[in-house]
Amino acid sequence: MKKLLLFVLLTSTLAAGAQKVGDTIHAGNCIITGKVSLNLSQSYFSNWTAGGTSNLTPIGKFNLVFNYKKDKHSWDNWLDLALGYSYFFDVAPLKTEDKLEFITAYKYQLSKVWYFTVMGRFATQFAKGFDYATDSTTNYISTFMAPAYIDLGPGIMYKPNDWFFVNFSPATPYWITVLDQRLANEGAYGLVPAKKDTNGVVIENSKRVKSMFGAKLMMVLSYEVMKNVTMGTKLELYSDYLNNPQNIDVNWQVLIGLKVNDWLNVDLQTTLFYDDDIMIRDKDGNIGPRVQFREVLMLSVGFSF
Numbered sequence: 001m002k003k004l005l006l007f008v009l010l011t012s013t014l015a016a017g018a019q020k021v022g023d024t025i026h027a028g029n030c031i032i033t034g035k036v037s038l039n040l041s042q043s044y045f046s047n048w049t050a051g052g053t054s055n056l057t058p059i060g061k062f063n064l065v066f067n068y069k070k071d072k073h074s075w076d077n078w079l080d081l082a083l084g085y086s087y088f089f090d091v092a093p094l095k096t097e098d099k100l101e102f103i104t105a106y107k108y109q110l111s112k113v114w115y116f117t118v119m120g121r122f123a124t125q126f127a128k129g130f131d132y133a134t135d136s137t138t139n140y141i142s143t144f145m146a147p148a149y150i151d152l153g154p155g156i157m158y159k160p161n162d163w164f165f166v167n168f169s170p171a172t173p174y175w176i177t178v179l180d181q182r183l184a185n186e187g188a189y190g191l192v193p194a195k196k197d198t199n200g201v202v203i204e205n206s207k208r209v210k211s212m213f214g215a216k217l218m219m220v221l222s223y224e225v226m227k228n229v230t231m232g233t234k235l236e237l238y239s240d241y242l243n244n245p246q247n248i249d250v251n252w253q254v255l256i257g258l259k260v261n262d263w264l265n266v267d268l269q270t271t272l273f274y275d276d277d278i279m280i281r282d283k284d285g286n287i288g289p290r291v292q293f294r295e296v297l298m299l300s301v302g303f304s305f
Contacts, residue, residue, distance in 0.1 A: 025305065034064040037302025039084065039267065059084025059097045059298060072109040078102070083126050094132050097296065098125040105157075105167070113160045117167055119218070120152035121236075146180035147189040151216060151238075166219045174212040174238060184208045190277025210277075214240040228259040250274040257300075265300040 025032040039059040045052040064079040084097035105119040124147065128140035153172030159165035178184040178191055184206040187193030195204040215238070222232040236251040251273050258266040276289040 029068055029070045031067045031069075032065070033305065034062070035302055035304045036063075037061045037265075037300045039296075039298035039300045041298060053088050055086050055088045057084065057086040057096055059296075061300075061302075074107045074109070076105045076107065078104075092137050095127060095129055098127055098129065100124050100126055107157060113158055115157040115159060117155045117157045117169075118153070119155060119167055119169060120150075122148065122150050124148035141183070141188070143180055143183075146178045146183050148177045148179070150175045150177065153216060155216075163223045164219075164221045166217070169216045169218075172214060172216040172238070174214065174216070174240070176210040176212075178208050178210075181205060181208065187279075190275065212238075212240040213242055214238055214245065230257045230259070231255070232257075244276065247276040248274075249276070263301060263303060265302065267296075267298050267300045269296045269298070270294065 037060075039061065041057045042055070043052065044054045060083055062079075062081040064077075066077040066079075068075040078101075080099060080101040082097045082099040084095070085093040086096050087093050101121070101123040103119070103121045105117055107115040107117050109115050124145050125142060126144060129142040130137070130140050151172050151174040153169035155167050155169030155172075157165055157167040176189055176191070178189055183189075184191050185194035185202055187206065189210075191206055191208070191210050194202045194206040197203050217235075217237045219235045220233070222230065224230050232255045234251075234253045236249075238249040239245045239247075240249075252271070254268075254270045256268045260266065271292075271294045273292040274289070278289060279287050280290045280292075281287045282290070
């Protein structure tokens with residue numbers, strides 16, 4: 001399944017070539033833009049005494065923006081897909097990127113810069129993920145819809161220009177789903193673990209959905225800081241009124257893109273994530289909530305439409 005998903009993302013790059021670069025699709029009150037890209041890194045070693053393992057790391061990405069606007073009403077949608085693996089010659093492939101995120105927002109314009117909104121987000125991953133430091137083939141720690149993050153709530157948006165907005169939703173239901181029963185029973189991603197007898201046998205399965213209710217702040221910026229250099233960032237903060245509201249969940253993504261020409265880019269992507277309900281074991285065996293961080297630097301071949 002994971003190979004099929006990666007194949008679809010990578011080969012769709014060729015399909016995008018049929019679109020003229022820079023095109024925007026207009027259909028009545030709708031505007032559609034998108035980008036398909038193939039990100040690659042590669043290393044090869046032969047008799048290299050300093051050590052090293054030959055590898056190839058392809059990452060397929062697909063981004064789509066669909067906007068509808070009529071009078072004071074508008075409906076904006078963002079779809080972000082990515083899947084990638086590092087392929088080594090002597091070990092199983094290691095997942096390096098896996099993302100399925102959809103954000104939708106209804107907006108009603110109140111003034112030049114203020115909007116009433118109803119905004120929702122769905123995020124999960126396509127394929128199984130592993131703790132590669134200990135296991136790469138058997139005991140996965142994530143999979144499709146395990147976890148998945150879903151929220152939806154009314155709010156107010158400040159949008160002074162085309163490259164920045166901040167949205168505050170003071171009453172936002174938020175669900176974390178772990179549809180894989182084994183992971184749910186283990187208490188993964190903040191769920192309550194299953195009840196077990198003295199022999200460790202499960203006598204009552206864990207619920208596979210955790211419900212929260214709180215406030216959410218989202219800030220998005222996408223700006224050309226200098227010629228051919230664009231910085232995009234999205235910061236999401238969430239406080240659960242029902243459980244330790246002082247502990248703020250953080251999801252901060254940054255993408256810096258250097259445009260070489262119409263189809264070649266160099267991308268630096270970082271993600272910082274923190275959720276105090278997610279317990280992580282460190283190298284010394286200590287378990288607790290920790291800041292999660294990831295950075296990817298890639299050469300990107302892509303087409304826009």
